[in-house]
Amino acid sequence: MKILLWFVAMGLIGRLELAAADKKIVLVAGRPSHGPGQHEHNAGVQLLHKCLQGVPGVTSTFHLNGWPKDPRAFDGADTILFFADGGGGHPAIQGEHLQILGESMKKGVGLVCVHYAVEVPKDRGGAEFLQWLGGYFETFWSVNPHWDAEFKEFPTHPITRGVRSFKIRDEWYYHMRFPENMKGVTPILTAVPPDSTRGTTDSTHGSNPHVRARKGMPEHVAWAFERPDGGRGFGFTGAHFHKNWGDENFRKIVLNALLWTAKVEVPRDGVDCPITAEDLTKNLDPKGK
Template identity: 25%
Template sequence: MIPSFTKTTALLLAAMLAVAALLSGGPHVLAQEDKTKIVLIGSPQAGNGGIDGFFHGIRALEKMIVTSPDLRKATVVEAYPFGWPPEGIAADADAVVLYFDGTKANPLDDPERRADLAAFAARGGGLVTLYRAGTSGDPALRAMLASLTGATLLPTAGEVPAVVTAQAVADAGDVARGVTPFRYFGRAGSGVTLTEGAQAVLSGELLAAAALPEAHAAGQPAILAWQYLRPDGARSFSFVGGHDAHQLDEPALRRLLLNAIAWSADLSVPPQGIGTEADPHLVALLIDPGMRRPPFRVAAVTSRADNEVLDLDWGTIEWHVSGPLGNSDTLTTGRGVIAVGKANGRHFHPNSDEVLHVVSGRIRHTMNDVTVEMGPGDTVSIPRGVYHNAENIGEEPAVFFLAFDTAWREVVGEYARTVSKREKP
C-alpha cells in the first residue's frame, strides 16, 4: 500500500532532498535544469575565407551568449562548430542555431539528423538559421526547411559580392529591439519568398560591382532576415547574411542575432535589446589571435627553460616556437613523446597544416581512413582539416618533432586531457 503524505511531510522530504543535492554537488545540476539550452551547430564546409567562416562564427556566437548579461544566467550553451551533436537535439535542446551553407556538406543530408531536427521541431523547439542553412539542393529537405523557417530560399550558384545597407523593418517586434541601421560586406544570391505568417525583420539595399541576381529588383529592398511563428506556436528566425564570419563583429548585427536567439527560445528581450560583453573585435581575434601583438621583427634565441611543456595523459609535448611564446608570427614547432602503449586522441587542425617527423620509436599513424606505420626518419605531412592520431606500437617511448604553418595553432576533437602545464621543465 502506498502511504499518503501530508503537506508538512512533503515539504520536509523536499528539504531533505535539497540538502542531499547540496552535499553531492547537486546545485549545479539543479541550476542547469532550470536553464534554457541553446545548441549551436556548424558544418565542415566553410564560408568565405576557407575554414574560418562557420567554425569561427559558431565560436563567436557561443562567446557572445555566455558573456551576455541578459542571457548568461538563463541559458546553457553547447557549440558544435563542425557538425551535429553526437547525442542529437531532439531530447533537450530548447533552441538550435544552424550556421552553414545548406547546399555544401549539409549535416542534414544524413537521414538520422533530419529526423532528429523534425523531432526537435515537433517538440516545439526554437530554430535560428544563418546564411544558407535554411535551404538545400535536395527538394525534399528544402521543403521541410521551408515549413520550419517560414520561407523558401532557393539554392543559387550566382552569388555576387555586395555591400549591404541594412535596417530593421517597422513593427518588427522584439527581435528588432535596439537594432540600428548598419552596413556589412556580404553576398547577394537568390531572393526570399516568405510563407504566410512570416514577417520580415531586416531589409536592405544591395550595392554590387557585378550585376545583381535577377531575384533582386533594382531599387527594391531585399529581405535579409525574417521571423516566423510556426502553426504550433514555436518560433523560427532566419538571417541570410553571415557568409563571412567577420560580419558578427558588427554591433547592431550582434544585437539582432542575440535578440533572435532569445526570442526563438521564448526568452524575454529587454526594450534596448540584448547586449554582450564579448570583445568588439571577437571574430577578428578568433581568426587571427595575434592581431594585437606587435609584429615579430627580430631574431629570438630561447633556452629550454623558456619552452612550454604539457603533461598529457598519453605523454608530453614541449613547444619551442609559437605565437603565445612570443617568438614567431608564422610558425609553431615542438617535440612530442608518446608513452608505450598510449595514443593521442583523434583530432584535426582547422587553421594549419602539420608536419610530423619521427625521431625514435615506432608509431601507427591514422589520417582519415588511411593508416601507416612509421619509424625513425619517417615524415608525414598532414593538410588542415584531416582527422589524425598516433599510437605508440613499439617497446620504447616514441619521440617526434612537430611543425605547423601558423603561430596560432588550433585543434578540434578528442585531442588529449591535459594533466598539467609547465612553463618550465
C-alpha cells in the same frame, strides 16, 4: 559540520534547479570550406556561445565540424542553430537527419540558420525548411551576390531590440523562397540591393528572371517565422565574412534571435556582448581549408 553539509547540498540543489529552468541553445557549426575569414563556422559558433554565457536564463552547447556526433545533442534543446555550408552538403539533410530534426521541430524547438545554412535543395529539405524556418534559399529563385546593405529601419519585434541602423558588406543572399503570402513571416532585415547584383544571365545562384524583374525593390535578408504550432524560426543570410561578427548590430540580431526562437524574453536593449578585436582571431579554421 552537518549544518555546513546541509548548506552545501541546498546550494547545489538550488543551482541544479536554476540550470534545469534554463532554456537550452544548441549551436552546430559546419566543416571548414572556404578561405581564411570566410565561412568560419567553427569560430562563429564559438563566438556566439561565448556571448551567451552572460545571458540569464539560457545555457548553450556547441558542436564543431558538422552534425553532432553525440546522438543526444538535441535532447532538451529549445532552439537549434546551424551555421554551416548548405545546398546538397547541408548537415541537416544527410542520412536520417531531416527526420531527427523533425522530431525536435514537432516539439516546438526553434530553428536558426545562418548564411549558407539557409540553403537546401528544393526536393530535399525545401518543404521542411518552409515549415520550420519560414523560408530558404532556392536555386534558380534566390541569389547570392556580395553587396553593401544599409539597414535603416526595423520592425518592432523582440529580435530588433537595441538594434540601430547599420551598413555592412556581406554576401547577403536575397529573394528567398518564402511561404505563400509570407504567412507567419516577419522580415527583420530589409534593404535595396544595387541593380547590378541582380545579374544578367540565368544561373543557379547568380541570376534569374524573377530577381531581374525586381530592380530597385527592397529585399529581405533576415526574417523571423512563427509556425502555426507555436514553434519559431529565424533565417539570416549574412556572415560570409567572419569579421562581420565584429559589428555590434549584426551580432545582436543573431543573439536576440537565439533567445526569441528559444522563447526567452529578449532584454529591452537586446543581448549585449562586447567583443574585442582579439576575440575575432580565435578558433579560426586552419589555413588552407
